[in-house]
Amino acid sequence: MKRFGIFILFLSFAFQALMAQKTEKDFFSMLDGMYSYTVPLMTPAEFNKKDASKYLILDTREVKEFKVSHIPNAQCVGYDNFNADALRDTPRDQPILVYCSVGYRSERIGEKLQEMGFTHVYNLYGGIFNWSNKGENMLDENQSNTENVHGFNQEWSQWILKGKKVLR
DSSP states (O other): OHHHHHHHHHHHHHHHHHHHSOOHHHHHHHHHHHOOOOSOEEOHHHHHTSOGGGSEEEEOSOHHHHHHOBOTTEEEOOSTTOOGGGGTTSOTTOOEEEEOSSSHHHHHHHHHHHHTTOSOEEEETTHHHHHHHTTOOOBOTTSOBOOEEEOSSTTGGGGOOSSEEEOO
């Protein structure tokens, strides 16, 4: 009987652990409640169907996050210290893809770009977390392939479902 009790306890802990694991469906549900939908969204799959060389790819995370991993050909423009003047010579019809960890900060920067007159601004749905979750290529600060993803903080890193979480 004692073994049966231990077995039931084990099953209870296993069930709780399983229920605590986040799923892709949970991630998308969280995103849908967070976005304002002011900047058109583009999924990683949709972006991969485009000619990426025609896009200006802007990483709106901070430098320490960008150094851990970023999308190939992305430029780090930051969020807290976003400098709109760096884009003053960019044609207003230039296709731009903005991203951050999950898409919140990039949506805010996308709104600023729209206010500046940019007409083809897209927010990467789910940010680099979703990019990583889909197994897409990422580069580190040395331009080497990496599976590392800066998790922003412990709470947000739960949404990195594929890849290696980094919190430094």
